[in-house]
Amino acid sequence: MNRSLLPLGELKEGEKGIIRRLSQGDLSLKLLEMGFLPGESVTIEKIAPLGDPISVKVGSYLLSLRKEEANVVMVQQQ
Amino acid sequence: MKKSLKIALIGNPNSGKSSLFNVLTGLRQKVGNFAGVTVDKKTGYLPLSRDIAAEIIDLPGTYSLYPRRIDEYITFDVLLNKENPSYPDLLIIVADASNLKRNLLFCSQIIDLKIPTVVALNMIDVARKNGLAIDVSKLSQELGVKVIPINAREAKGITELKRAIQTAVPVPRHDFVDVRSLAPEMMERVKTISEAKSDYAAFQIACHYINVYCLNPEQKKRIREVLTQFQFAAAKSQGEEIVKRYEKINPILAAATSQDTSKQQSIETTSNIDRWLLHPIWGYAIFLLIFFIVFQAIFSWAEVPMNAIDAAFGWMQKQLQLHLPQGFITSLLTEGLLPGIGGIVIFIPQIMLLFGFISILEDTGYMTRVSFLMDRLMSKVGMSGKSTLPLVSGMACAVPAIMGTRGIENWKDRIITIMVTPLMSCSARLPVYTLLIGLMVPDEKVFGIMNLKGLTMLGLYVLGWIMAFMAALVMKWLIKAKEKSYYIMELPIYRLPRWKNVGITMIEKAKVFVVDAGKIIIAISIVLWLLASFGPANSLKQIDEKYLKIESAGPGIPDEVKLQKQSEKLEASYAGRIGKFIEPVIRPLGFDWKIGIALITSFAAREVFVGTMATIYSVGGDQKSNFEGIRERMKTEQNPDTGERIYSTATAVSLMLFFAFAMQCMSTLAVVRRETKSWKWPLIQLAYMTGLAYLVSLATFQLFG
Incomplete structure (x- = not known):
């Protein structure tokens, strides 16, 4: 089970992952605040018809963020 | 003499903070300014008992104490600066029970500031429906502050909340997490220099001293020296702090809540609705339909009351001219003042209608979906998905449209939207266009069906959009961003609108316009x-x-x-x-x-x-x-x-x-x-x-x- 980490923004609609780490200073703080915690599972719920932003399910709620922001979150795909 | 209590309401966006504020204060609200900054200060009055009255301040909603935007610095200063005129005697934290983990993060930060605090645990009904049972007394015990379950939408639990704030609320007993251990010696020094009330306040000041209002330049200089001496890495320490908090929140949640997984469903309902509302074709069709209705409302429904207002003021003017003696005063009254007042009142129907729709769209959760659908396009020209509604409204009238930019969080996006909205072809241009098109465009048909005059008019509308986008693009380059901005936001679950909130918003916006813009x-x-x-x-x-x-x-x-x-x-x-x-x-x-x-x-x-x-x-x-x-x-x-x-x-x-x-x-x-x-x-x-x-x-x- 030693699969490499992927940026969250590269997952496709409906795909799941486990958050492993956040990779950038202030933005990762904001993401932590919003609930992107190492160990949590995330699901890509929807990608906007124009390709960006995306909507993801973290814990029990939905968040919308731009792909650029999502790429700070490194996940292990499930 | 009545004792006056200063209470601040604070909480995450979408936690139901405004609903609670409306329930507590009703129409006894006013909108002012925080001294020296461009942020609205909403206060309201709450009579608690014969001897106690409370002034309630609705602080801007924020996800954490870390300030990034101007309004978050306001919240930060109100809570950390004892000299701030709004420094509260008591805090009510509004926490969303259906979203407890993230809301508790913020609660725990506030608790560590050591201000007397009550937690209003809102949306307890939604949580229950999702099969989440919360042991409130256990939660209260773990957090070290009073927790009152409420349902602000249905005004439940309000009596208990009022009772809780009337009795003397103690300062939270213990630190939720020990931030001092992150850098003990440095924290002590910063605490002394800044005269902070708690360890956590000192930690926050260490992280944000540059933009904090409550420090003088001498203090800032000394703090900078201490931080360099100890090589304090703010972002890293803050990350550690948040992780520490979650590490403590997880066992509390495990002890104080239990989840019946068979009932966990509301997200699924929302996801199902999203399947339609965010659909590549249906999503945009529904979006266009809704926006068309909003546009139609302010463009033509509003015309009925507007014509009535116009007629009423015309009638008054005539009556006054007939019955008052001719002269300077009469002329000032009937030709200067009266049309001026009429010119203000005439906007009220459009403002109220637009804000009726805006608060319905916000309340139901649809507005964030509009953002989701439009963000890619609008961010290309320096605006945000939330600029769409103001721009569309601008085709009826720029005045309510510009007031409607309030929902755009990012300062730069908002300023650009405000600056270009008046380029949209508004209804006041119609008489001018009609006059001039009639003068110059022949009454001909193009391709046999389209009327040339109508086509010219359409062209002018299109021109408005094109110019607005072009101007926005130029301003995107010219205007400097004041703050770090992130798009990331919650997509709240779909809910029915709260009609009372809608009503209060409509009245409040009309009032703000009449009072503030009216003078000018x-x-x-x-x-x-x-x-x-x-x-x-x-x-x-x-x-x-x-x-x-x-x-x-x-x-x-x-x-x-x-x-x-x-x-x-x-x-x-x-x-x-x-x-x-x-x-x-x-x-x-x-x-x-x-x-x-x-x-x-x-x-x-x-x-x-x-x-x-x-x-x-x-x-x-x-x-x-x-x-x-x-x-x-x-x-x-x-x-x-x-x-x-x-x-x-x-x-x-x-x-x-x-x-x-x-x-x-x-x-x-x-x-x-x-x-x-x-x-x-x-x-x-x-x-x-x-x-x-x-x-x-x-x-x-x-x-x-």
């Missing part, structure tokens, strides 16, 4: 009235005397004479003089001094242009015959020097384009002043739009004239 509109109306009713020396008196002879010659003065007199008076007034004075400047655009006068008077509102042209050309009658009369006169009007027709097609096109781009609307300027809290932006807007209009008209007339 009245002042400008009076200036415009002075310019149009008075002239240098006794030039106007001479006209009065001249007509006195005709009027005294017998009863039944023909209408033409009356109209002729008004026309001559306007020409002799200061407005007339200015019109003539600016003629050399507007001549290259193809305009004469008569248009010059109309440009000055129509600064009140664009449609005034038609009325002024009617006065100048002494055309009377109702609006329809007005249009035809003015058109007839405009067609025959000649340049006295050259004998050429003044209203060539080139002039008419040039004039139309001028109205398409120029900032001919004092109410918009007043509302931009109100929304940006400074004269800087309305003045820049006036300058760039007038400049743009001038250049476009100049090019048009010079190329085709």
